[in-house]
Amino acid sequence: MSAPADQARIEALVADLRRVLPFADQPQDDLEWFVSQCEERRTAAGEISVKEGAPADTMFVILEGELRARRENGPADGPVYSARAGDVTGVLPFSRMKNFFVTVRAVFPMRTLAFPTKKFPELFQRMPELSQRLVGLLTDRVRNVTRDEQQREKLAALGKLSAGLAHELNNPSAAARRSAAALHDCLERLRAAGRNSSLRAEDCGLLAQREDEIRASCKPADYKDEFVRSDRQDAIESWLEARGVEDAWKLAPLLADANLTDEHLEKFAGAAGAALGPELIRFATLLEMERISSELDNSTARISDLIKAIKEYSFMDQAPLQEVDIKSSLETTLTIMHHKLKRGIAVTRDYAPDLPKVMAYGSELNQVWTNLIDNAADAMGNTGKLLVRAVRENEYVLVEIVDNGPGIPPEVQSRIFEPFFTTKGVGEGTGLGLDVVHRIVQKMRGLVTVKSVPCDTHFQVRIPIQATM
Numbered sequence: 001m002s003a004p005a006d007q008a009r010i011e012a013l014v015a016d017l018r019r020v021l022p023f024a025d026q027p028q029d030d031l032e033w034f035v036s037q038c039e040e041r042r043t044a045a046g047e048i049s050v051k052e053g054a055p056a057d058t059m060f061v062i063l064e065g066e067l068r069a070r071r072e073n074g075p076a077d078g079p080v081y082s083a084r085a086g087d088v089t090g091v092l093p094f095s096r097m098k099n100f101f102v103t104v105r106a107v108f109p110m111r112t113l114a115f116p117t118k119k120f121p122e123l124f125q126r127m128p129e130l131s132q133r134l135v136g137l138l139t140d141r142v143r144n145v146t147r148d149e150q151q152r153e154k155l156a157a158l159g160k161l162s163a164g165l166a167h168e169l170n171n172p173s174a175a176a177r178r179s180a181a182a183l184h185d186c187l188e189r190l191r192a193a194g195r196n197s198s199l200r201a202e203d204c205g206l207l208a209q210r211e212d213e214i215r216a217s218c219k220p221a222d223y224k225d226e227f228v229r230s231d232r233q234d235a236i237e238s239w240l241e242a243r244g245v246e247d248a249w250k251l252a253p254l255l256a257d258a259n260l261t262d263e264h265l266e267k268f269a270g271a272a273g274a275a276l277g278p279e280l281i282r283f284a285t286l287l288e289m290e291r292i293s294s295e296l297d298n299s300t301a302r303i304s305d306l307i308k309a310i311k312e313y314s315f316m317d318q319a320p321l322q323e324v325d326i327k328s329s330l331e332t333t334l335t336i337m338h339h340k341l342k343r344g345i346a347v348t349r350d351y352a353p354d355l356p357k358v359m360a361y362g363s364e365l366n367q368v369w370t371n372l373i374d375n376a377a378d379a380m381g382n383t384g385k386l387l388v389r390a391v392r393e394n395e396y397v398l399v400e401i402v403d404n405g406p407g408i409p410p411e412v413q414s415r416i417f418e419p420f421f422t423t424k425g426v427g428e429g430t431g432l433g434l435d436v437v438h439r440i441v442q443k444m445r446g447l448v449t450v451k452s453v454p455c456d457t458h459f460q461v462r463i464p465i466q467a468t469m
Contacts, residue, residue: 010035013113016063020086022133023061030127037122038113043106050090050104056097058114059134060090065110069102082107091117092138093124093131128170172302179296186292189285197278207271211283214264218287221259232256239265245277254284257291323357324365326390326397326463333369334388340374344383352391358463364440365463368448371437372401372459379405379457396446396462408452416450437461 013035017023023031043049043065052072066084081102083089091097115123124131223229233256240248255265265280272279334347341347376386380403387402408416417438441448441461451458 013038013040013063017061017113020061020063020088022088022130022137026127026130030130033126034115034123035113037119038115041110041112041114043110043112045106045109048103048105049110049112050100050102052100052103054100056091056095056100057117058090059088059092059117061113061115062087062089063111063113065112066107067104067110068107069104071101072103088134088137089141090114092141093120093134095138124170169303172299176296176299176303179292179299182292183289186285186289189281193278193282193285197275197282207268207279210267210271214260214268214283215287218259218264221257229256236260236265240277240280243269243276245280247277251277251281251284254288255280258284258287260284321359321361324360324362325355325357326365326399327351327355329362329365330369330388330390330399333366333373336366337370337373337377340377340382341386345377345380346385348385348387350387350389350391355390355392355397356465358397358465360444360463361440364443368437368440368461369399369401371434372461375434376401376403376405376457376459379403381405392465393462395465397465399461399463401459401461403457404455405457407454407457408450410452413450413452417448 010032014028014031017031017035023034026034038061041049049060049067050069062083062085064085067082067089069081069083090100120131221229223232233252236255237248237252239262240251245251260268268280268283269276330349330351334341373386373388380386385404387400389398389400389402391398417434438448441463444463446461446463448459448461450460
Protein backbone atom coordinates (compact mmCIF):
# COMPACT_ATOMS: atom_id res chain seq x y z
CA MET A 1 0.00 0.00 0.00
CA SER A 2 1.27 3.50 -0.88
CA ALA A 3 2.46 5.78 1.92
CA PRO A 4 0.08 8.68 2.70
CA ALA A 5 2.53 11.20 1.20
CA ASP A 6 2.84 9.17 -2.02
CA GLN A 7 -0.93 8.80 -2.27
CA ALA A 8 -1.40 12.52 -1.74
CA ARG A 9 1.13 13.24 -4.50
CA ILE A 10 -0.64 10.86 -6.90
CA GLU A 11 -4.01 12.44 -6.16
CA ALA A 12 -2.58 15.90 -6.79
CA LEU A 13 -1.11 14.79 -10.14
CA VAL A 14 -4.42 13.17 -11.11
CA ALA A 15 -6.15 16.49 -10.38
CA ASP A 16 -3.62 18.22 -12.67
CA LEU A 17 -4.07 15.53 -15.31
CA ARG A 18 -7.83 16.06 -15.42
CA ARG A 19 -7.16 19.54 -16.78
CA VAL A 20 -5.67 17.90 -19.89
CA LEU A 21 -8.60 17.34 -22.26
CA PRO A 22 -7.97 13.70 -23.39
CA PHE A 23 -7.75 12.62 -19.73
CA ALA A 24 -10.56 14.76 -18.31
CA ASP A 25 -13.31 12.13 -18.14
CA GLN A 26 -11.20 9.02 -17.55
CA PRO A 27 -11.87 6.81 -14.45
CA GLN A 28 -9.99 7.74 -11.28
CA ASP A 29 -8.24 4.38 -10.85
CA ASP A 30 -7.04 4.45 -14.49
CA LEU A 31 -5.61 7.92 -14.05
CA GLU A 32 -3.89 6.86 -10.82
CA TRP A 33 -2.34 3.94 -12.69
CA PHE A 34 -1.23 6.27 -15.49
CA VAL A 35 0.36 8.72 -13.05
CA SER A 36 2.11 5.90 -11.19
CA GLN A 37 3.83 4.88 -14.46
CA CYS A 38 5.03 8.42 -15.18
CA GLU A 39 8.06 10.40 -14.11
CA GLU A 40 7.35 14.00 -13.08
CA ARG A 41 9.90 16.31 -14.70
CA ARG A 42 10.61 20.01 -14.25
CA THR A 43 12.47 22.06 -16.87
CA ALA A 44 13.63 25.63 -16.32
CA ALA A 45 13.07 28.26 -19.01
CA GLY A 46 15.69 27.93 -21.75
CA GLU A 47 16.72 24.40 -20.78
CA ILE A 48 16.60 21.46 -23.20
CA SER A 49 14.13 18.74 -22.31
CA VAL A 50 14.62 16.57 -25.43
CA LYS A 51 17.75 16.41 -27.59
CA GLU A 52 17.53 15.79 -31.32
CA GLY A 53 18.53 12.22 -32.14
CA ALA A 54 17.68 10.83 -28.69
CA PRO A 55 15.69 7.56 -28.61
CA ALA A 56 11.98 8.27 -29.02
CA ASP A 57 10.76 6.34 -25.99
CA THR A 58 8.58 8.80 -24.07
CA MET A 59 5.19 10.48 -24.30
CA PHE A 60 4.90 13.83 -22.48
CA VAL A 61 1.84 15.39 -20.87
CA ILE A 62 2.49 19.10 -20.25
CA LEU A 63 0.96 20.21 -16.95
CA GLU A 64 2.58 23.65 -16.78
CA GLY A 65 4.63 25.88 -19.06
CA GLU A 66 5.34 25.97 -22.79
CA LEU A 67 7.90 24.51 -25.19
CA ARG A 68 9.36 25.17 -28.62
CA ALA A 69 10.81 22.45 -30.82
CA ARG A 70 12.78 22.60 -34.06
CA ARG A 71 15.46 20.71 -35.96
CA GLU A 72 18.83 22.16 -35.03
CA ASN A 73 20.52 20.31 -37.90
CA GLY A 74 17.85 21.39 -40.39
CA PRO A 75 17.38 24.58 -42.39
CA ALA A 76 17.30 27.87 -40.49
CA ASP A 77 13.79 28.56 -41.71
CA GLY A 78 12.52 25.09 -40.84
CA PRO A 79 9.18 24.61 -39.09
CA VAL A 80 8.89 25.33 -35.37
CA TYR A 81 6.60 23.21 -33.22
CA SER A 82 5.09 24.59 -30.04
CA ALA A 83 3.08 23.05 -27.22
CA ARG A 84 1.81 24.32 -23.91
CA ALA A 85 0.05 23.25 -20.74
CA GLY A 86 -2.76 20.84 -21.59
CA ASP A 87 -0.99 19.35 -24.64
CA VAL A 88 0.20 15.77 -25.11
CA THR A 89 3.39 15.49 -27.14
CA GLY A 90 6.47 13.32 -27.67
CA VAL A 91 5.83 9.79 -28.94
CA LEU A 92 2.12 9.02 -29.33
CA PRO A 93 0.65 5.52 -29.84
CA PHE A 94 1.26 3.98 -33.27
CA SER A 95 3.92 6.57 -34.09
CA ARG A 96 6.74 5.04 -36.17
CA MET A 97 9.27 7.54 -34.84
CA LYS A 98 12.46 5.83 -33.64
CA ASN A 99 14.42 8.92 -32.59
CA PHE A 100 13.34 12.44 -31.76
CA PHE A 101 13.99 14.59 -34.83
CA VAL A 102 13.75 17.93 -33.00
CA THR A 103 15.37 19.59 -29.99
CA VAL A 104 12.86 20.75 -27.40
CA ARG A 105 13.43 23.77 -25.15
CA ALA A 106 11.24 25.22 -22.43
CA VAL A 107 9.98 28.74 -23.19
CA PHE A 108 8.50 29.06 -19.72
CA PRO A 109 9.26 26.79 -16.74
CA MET A 110 7.69 23.45 -17.51
CA ARG A 111 6.28 20.60 -15.47
CA THR A 112 5.54 17.44 -17.41
CA LEU A 113 4.57 13.82 -16.90
CA ALA A 114 6.85 11.48 -18.88
CA PHE A 115 5.14 8.19 -19.82
CA PRO A 116 7.40 5.40 -21.21
CA THR A 117 6.33 3.98 -24.57
CA LYS A 118 7.08 0.44 -23.37
CA LYS A 119 3.93 0.79 -21.28
CA PHE A 120 1.73 1.47 -24.33
CA PRO A 121 0.49 -2.15 -24.62
CA GLU A 122 -0.78 -2.00 -21.03
CA LEU A 123 -2.25 1.45 -21.69
CA PHE A 124 -4.19 0.04 -24.68
CA GLN A 125 -5.64 -2.69 -22.48
CA ARG A 126 -6.50 -0.51 -19.49
CA MET A 127 -7.60 2.71 -21.22
CA PRO A 128 -8.77 1.91 -24.78
CA GLU A 129 -10.79 5.12 -25.11
CA LEU A 130 -7.77 7.22 -24.17
CA SER A 131 -5.65 5.24 -26.64
CA GLN A 132 -8.04 6.11 -29.46
CA ARG A 133 -7.90 9.78 -28.47
CA LEU A 134 -4.11 9.70 -28.49
CA VAL A 135 -4.18 8.11 -31.94
CA GLY A 136 -6.37 11.04 -32.95
CA LEU A 137 -3.82 13.46 -31.49
CA LEU A 138 -1.11 11.76 -33.52
CA THR A 139 -3.12 12.21 -36.69
CA ASP A 140 -3.78 15.86 -35.84
CA ARG A 141 -0.11 16.50 -35.17
CA VAL A 142 0.97 14.99 -38.48
CA ARG A 143 -1.73 16.95 -40.29
CA ASN A 144 -0.64 20.23 -38.71
CA VAL A 145 3.05 19.88 -39.62
CA THR A 146 2.36 18.71 -43.19
CA ARG A 147 2.31 21.58 -45.66
CA ASP A 148 1.34 19.73 -48.76
CA GLU A 149 -2.48 19.66 -48.87
CA GLN A 150 -2.73 16.40 -50.75
CA GLN A 151 -0.43 14.64 -48.34
CA ARG A 152 -2.42 16.11 -45.45
CA GLU A 153 -5.65 14.62 -46.80
CA LYS A 154 -3.94 11.28 -47.25
CA LEU A 155 -2.91 11.25 -43.62
CA ALA A 156 -6.39 12.33 -42.60
CA ALA A 157 -7.78 9.30 -44.44
CA LEU A 158 -5.33 7.07 -42.62
CA GLY A 159 -6.40 8.68 -39.36
CA LYS A 160 -10.03 7.94 -40.20
CA LEU A 161 -9.15 4.28 -40.59
CA SER A 162 -7.02 4.05 -37.46
CA ALA A 163 -9.88 3.36 -35.05
CA GLY A 164 -11.24 0.60 -37.29
CA LEU A 165 -7.79 -0.92 -37.72
CA ALA A 166 -7.21 -0.79 -33.97
CA HIS A 167 -10.47 -2.71 -33.54
CA GLU A 168 -9.52 -5.19 -36.26
CA LEU A 169 -6.16 -5.79 -34.59
CA ASN A 170 -7.67 -5.93 -31.11
CA ASN A 171 -9.96 -8.88 -31.88
CA PRO A 172 -7.26 -11.37 -32.97
CA SER A 173 -4.76 -10.07 -30.42
CA ALA A 174 -7.31 -10.49 -27.62
CA ALA A 175 -8.05 -14.00 -28.89
CA ALA A 176 -4.33 -14.78 -28.90
CA ARG A 177 -4.00 -13.53 -25.31
CA ARG A 178 -6.95 -15.69 -24.22
CA SER A 179 -5.44 -18.70 -25.97
CA ALA A 180 -2.07 -18.10 -24.32
CA ALA A 181 -3.74 -17.91 -20.90
CA ALA A 182 -5.65 -21.12 -21.64
CA LEU A 183 -2.38 -22.84 -22.55
CA HIS A 184 -0.98 -21.95 -19.12
CA ASP A 185 -3.99 -23.63 -17.52
CA CYS A 186 -3.49 -26.67 -19.72
CA LEU A 187 0.14 -27.00 -18.66
CA GLU A 188 -0.85 -26.89 -15.00
CA ARG A 189 -3.40 -29.63 -15.61
CA LEU A 190 -0.83 -31.75 -17.41
CA ARG A 191 1.62 -31.44 -14.51
CA ALA A 192 -1.05 -32.40 -11.99
CA ALA A 193 -2.18 -35.36 -14.11
CA GLY A 194 1.41 -36.59 -14.40
CA ARG A 195 1.87 -36.45 -10.62
CA ASN A 196 -1.41 -38.28 -9.91
CA SER A 197 -1.27 -40.99 -12.58
CA SER A 198 -0.63 -44.58 -11.50
CA LEU A 199 -0.32 -45.94 -15.03
CA ARG A 200 2.09 -48.85 -15.23
CA ALA A 201 5.00 -48.64 -17.64
CA GLU A 202 3.91 -51.79 -19.47
CA ASP A 203 0.48 -50.22 -20.19
CA CYS A 204 1.86 -47.04 -21.77
CA GLY A 205 2.23 -48.54 -25.23
CA LEU A 206 -1.35 -49.84 -25.38
CA LEU A 207 -2.75 -46.53 -24.09
CA ALA A 208 -0.74 -44.56 -26.65
CA GLN A 209 -2.13 -46.81 -29.38
CA ARG A 210 -5.69 -46.24 -28.16
CA GLU A 211 -5.11 -42.48 -28.06
CA ASP A 212 -3.90 -42.49 -31.68
CA GLU A 213 -6.98 -44.45 -32.73
CA ILE A 214 -9.33 -42.08 -30.89
CA ARG A 215 -7.58 -38.98 -32.22
CA ALA A 216 -7.84 -40.31 -35.78
CA SER A 217 -11.59 -40.99 -35.51
CA CYS A 218 -12.53 -37.99 -33.35
CA LYS A 219 -14.34 -35.17 -35.13
CA PRO A 220 -14.62 -31.54 -33.96
CA ALA A 221 -17.58 -30.87 -31.69
CA ASP A 222 -20.60 -29.41 -33.47
CA TYR A 223 -23.39 -29.12 -30.94
CA LYS A 224 -26.64 -27.66 -32.30
CA ASP A 225 -27.18 -25.61 -29.18
CA GLU A 226 -26.03 -25.29 -25.58
CA PHE A 227 -28.73 -27.69 -24.35
CA VAL A 228 -27.34 -30.53 -26.47
CA ARG A 229 -23.85 -29.79 -25.19
CA SER A 230 -25.09 -29.70 -21.59
CA ASP A 231 -26.87 -33.06 -22.01
CA ARG A 232 -23.71 -34.65 -23.40
CA GLN A 233 -21.68 -33.19 -20.53
CA ASP A 234 -24.11 -34.64 -17.97
CA ALA A 235 -23.94 -38.06 -19.64
CA ILE A 236 -20.14 -38.04 -19.53
CA GLU A 237 -20.17 -36.92 -15.89
CA SER A 238 -22.43 -39.85 -14.98
CA TRP A 239 -20.15 -42.24 -16.88
CA LEU A 240 -17.11 -40.94 -14.96
CA GLU A 241 -18.83 -41.13 -11.57
CA ALA A 242 -19.88 -44.71 -12.26
CA ARG A 243 -16.18 -45.55 -12.67
CA GLY A 244 -15.09 -43.73 -9.53
CA VAL A 245 -13.30 -40.88 -11.25
CA GLU A 246 -12.72 -37.96 -8.87
CA ASP A 247 -13.89 -34.44 -9.77
CA ALA A 248 -15.98 -35.79 -12.61
CA TRP A 249 -17.77 -32.44 -12.88
CA LYS A 250 -14.47 -30.76 -13.78
CA LEU A 251 -13.40 -33.37 -16.31
CA ALA A 252 -16.75 -33.79 -18.10
CA PRO A 253 -16.69 -30.38 -19.87
CA LEU A 254 -13.21 -31.12 -21.26
CA LEU A 255 -14.33 -34.46 -22.69
CA ALA A 256 -17.52 -32.94 -24.10
CA ASP A 257 -15.52 -30.20 -25.84
CA ALA A 258 -13.18 -32.88 -27.22
CA ASN A 259 -16.29 -34.66 -28.59
CA LEU A 260 -15.32 -38.07 -27.20
CA THR A 261 -18.05 -40.66 -27.81
CA ASP A 262 -19.04 -43.47 -25.43
CA GLU A 263 -17.09 -45.86 -27.65
CA HIS A 264 -14.00 -43.67 -27.31
CA LEU A 265 -14.35 -43.52 -23.55
CA GLU A 266 -14.77 -47.30 -23.20
CA LYS A 267 -11.78 -47.95 -25.43
CA PHE A 268 -9.67 -45.51 -23.40
CA ALA A 269 -10.84 -46.96 -20.07
CA GLY A 270 -9.86 -50.47 -21.17
CA ALA A 271 -6.26 -49.35 -21.66
CA ALA A 272 -5.94 -46.88 -18.75
CA GLY A 273 -7.28 -49.18 -16.02
CA ALA A 274 -6.97 -47.71 -12.50
CA ALA A 275 -5.27 -44.57 -13.86
CA LEU A 276 -8.41 -43.66 -15.83
CA GLY A 277 -9.03 -40.26 -14.16
CA PRO A 278 -5.57 -38.67 -14.46
CA GLU A 279 -4.97 -40.17 -17.91
CA LEU A 280 -8.29 -38.87 -19.23
CA ILE A 281 -7.39 -35.42 -17.90
CA ARG A 282 -4.04 -35.64 -19.65
CA PHE A 283 -5.54 -36.81 -22.95
CA ALA A 284 -8.41 -34.29 -22.94
CA THR A 285 -5.95 -31.52 -22.13
CA LEU A 286 -3.72 -32.48 -25.05
CA LEU A 287 -6.73 -32.38 -27.37
CA GLU A 288 -7.64 -28.97 -25.99
CA MET A 289 -4.09 -27.72 -26.57
CA GLU A 290 -4.34 -28.82 -30.21
CA ARG A 291 -7.50 -26.72 -30.58
CA ILE A 292 -5.86 -23.75 -28.84
CA SER A 293 -2.82 -23.95 -31.11
CA SER A 294 -5.13 -23.73 -34.13
CA GLU A 295 -6.83 -20.68 -32.62
CA LEU A 296 -3.43 -19.08 -31.98
CA ASP A 297 -2.39 -19.80 -35.55
CA ASN A 298 -5.57 -18.20 -36.93
CA SER A 299 -5.31 -15.15 -34.65
CA THR A 300 -1.66 -14.43 -35.35
CA ALA A 301 -2.19 -15.01 -39.08
CA ARG A 302 -4.96 -12.38 -39.03
CA ILE A 303 -2.66 -9.92 -37.24
CA SER A 304 0.10 -10.64 -39.75
CA ASP A 305 -2.29 -10.14 -42.68
CA LEU A 306 -3.47 -6.79 -41.29
CA ILE A 307 0.07 -5.55 -40.72
CA LYS A 308 1.02 -6.65 -44.24
CA ALA A 309 -2.01 -4.81 -45.61
CA ILE A 310 -1.12 -1.64 -43.70
CA LYS A 311 2.44 -1.76 -45.02
CA GLU A 312 1.25 -2.36 -48.58
CA TYR A 313 -1.41 0.34 -48.26
CA SER A 314 1.13 2.98 -47.33
CA PHE A 315 3.76 1.61 -49.78
CA MET A 316 6.21 1.79 -46.89
CA ASP A 317 9.90 1.84 -47.88
CA GLN A 318 9.04 2.06 -51.59
CA ALA A 319 9.55 4.77 -54.19
CA PRO A 320 6.50 7.04 -54.62
CA LEU A 321 6.27 6.56 -58.40
CA GLN A 322 6.37 2.90 -59.35
CA GLU A 323 4.62 0.06 -61.10
CA VAL A 324 1.38 -0.63 -59.25
CA ASP A 325 -0.68 -3.81 -59.43
CA ILE A 326 -4.24 -2.43 -59.47
CA LYS A 327 -5.79 -5.69 -58.28
CA SER A 328 -3.41 -5.88 -55.33
CA SER A 329 -4.00 -2.19 -54.59
CA LEU A 330 -7.77 -2.69 -54.50
CA GLU A 331 -7.51 -5.84 -52.37
CA THR A 332 -5.24 -4.10 -49.87
CA THR A 333 -7.73 -1.25 -49.55
CA LEU A 334 -10.61 -3.70 -49.06
CA THR A 335 -8.63 -5.35 -46.27
CA ILE A 336 -8.01 -1.99 -44.63
CA MET A 337 -11.73 -1.15 -44.98
CA HIS A 338 -12.90 -4.55 -43.69
CA HIS A 339 -13.96 -3.10 -40.33
CA LYS A 340 -16.58 -0.99 -42.13
CA LEU A 341 -17.62 -3.38 -44.89
CA LYS A 342 -18.15 -6.39 -42.63
CA ARG A 343 -21.16 -4.79 -40.96
CA GLY A 344 -23.48 -5.79 -43.77
CA ILE A 345 -22.00 -4.99 -47.18
CA ALA A 346 -21.56 -7.83 -49.69
CA VAL A 347 -18.46 -7.21 -51.81
CA THR A 348 -18.17 -8.62 -55.35
CA ARG A 349 -14.86 -8.55 -57.23
CA ASP A 350 -14.52 -8.55 -61.00
CA TYR A 351 -10.90 -8.32 -62.11
CA ALA A 352 -9.80 -8.91 -65.71
CA PRO A 353 -7.16 -11.67 -65.89
CA ASP A 354 -4.88 -9.66 -68.22
CA LEU A 355 -4.85 -6.51 -66.08
CA PRO A 356 -1.55 -4.64 -66.68
CA LYS A 357 0.37 -2.73 -64.03
CA VAL A 358 0.33 1.07 -64.13
CA MET A 359 2.98 3.64 -63.32
CA ALA A 360 1.50 5.63 -60.45
CA TYR A 361 1.91 6.96 -56.92
CA GLY A 362 0.87 3.82 -55.05
CA SER A 363 -0.11 5.30 -51.68
CA GLU A 364 -2.10 8.09 -53.34
CA LEU A 365 -3.90 5.59 -55.55
CA ASN A 366 -4.91 3.67 -52.42
CA GLN A 367 -6.29 6.91 -51.05
CA VAL A 368 -8.53 7.18 -54.12
CA TRP A 369 -9.95 3.68 -53.55
CA THR A 370 -10.37 4.39 -49.82
CA ASN A 371 -12.42 7.54 -50.38
CA LEU A 372 -14.63 5.96 -53.05
CA ILE A 373 -15.28 2.77 -51.08
CA ASP A 374 -15.85 4.71 -47.87
CA ASN A 375 -18.37 6.99 -49.61
CA ALA A 376 -20.15 3.99 -51.12
CA ALA A 377 -20.43 2.33 -47.70
CA ASP A 378 -21.83 5.53 -46.18
CA ALA A 379 -24.30 5.93 -49.05
CA MET A 380 -25.64 2.41 -48.52
CA GLY A 381 -25.96 2.90 -44.78
CA ASN A 382 -23.45 0.08 -44.24
CA THR A 383 -25.88 -2.45 -45.72
CA GLY A 384 -25.95 -3.27 -49.42
CA LYS A 385 -23.94 -4.54 -52.37
CA LEU A 386 -20.58 -3.22 -53.54
CA LEU A 387 -18.97 -4.13 -56.85
CA VAL A 388 -15.25 -3.53 -57.39
CA ARG A 389 -14.35 -3.99 -61.05
CA ALA A 390 -11.07 -3.50 -62.93
CA VAL A 391 -10.50 -4.01 -66.68
CA ARG A 392 -8.19 -2.73 -69.40
CA GLU A 393 -9.65 -0.06 -71.68
CA ASN A 394 -7.28 0.85 -74.52
CA GLU A 395 -4.28 2.58 -72.88
CA TYR A 396 -5.97 2.87 -69.51
CA VAL A 397 -6.98 0.66 -66.62
CA LEU A 398 -10.62 1.30 -65.77
CA VAL A 399 -11.67 0.80 -62.15
CA GLU A 400 -15.34 0.95 -61.23
CA ILE A 401 -16.72 1.26 -57.70
CA VAL A 402 -20.44 0.49 -57.88
CA ASP A 403 -22.98 0.59 -55.04
CA ASN A 404 -26.74 0.03 -54.82
CA GLY A 405 -27.38 2.97 -52.50
CA PRO A 406 -30.00 5.69 -53.05
CA GLY A 407 -27.85 7.44 -55.65
CA ILE A 408 -26.70 11.03 -56.09
CA PRO A 409 -29.42 13.57 -56.99
CA PRO A 410 -29.02 14.69 -60.64
CA GLU A 411 -28.98 18.38 -59.68
CA VAL A 412 -25.79 17.99 -57.61
CA GLN A 413 -23.85 15.43 -59.66
CA SER A 414 -21.92 18.18 -61.45
CA ARG A 415 -20.73 19.59 -58.10
CA ILE A 416 -19.59 16.52 -56.19
CA PHE A 417 -15.91 17.01 -57.04
CA GLU A 418 -15.93 20.61 -55.79
CA PRO A 419 -13.94 21.28 -52.59
CA PHE A 420 -16.08 21.35 -49.44
CA PHE A 421 -19.25 20.27 -51.26
CA THR A 422 -20.93 17.32 -49.55
CA THR A 423 -24.29 15.59 -49.62
CA LYS A 424 -23.76 14.26 -46.10
CA GLY A 425 -25.31 15.76 -43.02
CA VAL A 426 -23.67 18.42 -40.88
CA GLY A 427 -20.62 17.00 -39.12
CA GLU A 428 -20.64 13.81 -41.20
CA GLY A 429 -18.33 14.90 -44.01
CA THR A 430 -15.79 17.59 -44.87
CA GLY A 431 -16.49 17.72 -48.59
CA LEU A 432 -12.81 17.09 -49.34
CA GLY A 433 -12.83 13.35 -50.10
CA LEU A 434 -13.94 13.50 -53.73
CA ASP A 435 -11.93 16.67 -54.29
CA VAL A 436 -8.85 14.71 -53.22
CA VAL A 437 -9.84 11.84 -55.52
CA HIS A 438 -10.21 14.24 -58.44
CA ARG A 439 -6.86 15.96 -57.81
CA ILE A 440 -4.93 12.69 -57.37
CA VAL A 441 -6.37 11.15 -60.55
CA GLN A 442 -5.82 14.42 -62.43
CA LYS A 443 -2.21 14.48 -61.24
CA MET A 444 -1.78 11.03 -62.81
CA ARG A 445 -3.30 12.34 -66.07
CA GLY A 446 -6.30 10.10 -65.49
CA LEU A 447 -10.04 10.72 -65.42
CA VAL A 448 -12.73 10.17 -62.79
CA THR A 449 -16.43 10.30 -63.65
CA VAL A 450 -19.72 9.32 -62.03
CA LYS A 451 -23.01 7.92 -63.30
CA SER A 452 -25.75 7.66 -60.73
CA VAL A 453 -29.40 6.65 -60.55
CA PRO A 454 -31.23 5.19 -57.55
CA CYS A 455 -29.76 1.77 -56.62
CA ASP A 456 -26.92 2.08 -59.16
CA THR A 457 -24.04 4.53 -58.65
CA HIS A 458 -20.89 4.03 -60.77
CA PHE A 459 -17.65 5.85 -60.02
CA GLN A 460 -15.25 5.22 -62.89
CA VAL A 461 -11.53 5.91 -62.57
CA ARG A 462 -9.27 5.64 -65.61
CA ILE A 463 -5.54 5.47 -64.91
CA PRO A 464 -3.04 5.61 -67.82
CA ILE A 465 -0.90 2.50 -68.04
CA GLN A 466 2.20 4.50 -68.92
CA ALA A 467 3.03 7.45 -66.67
CA THR A 468 2.84 10.90 -68.25
CA MET A 469 3.53 12.82 -65.04
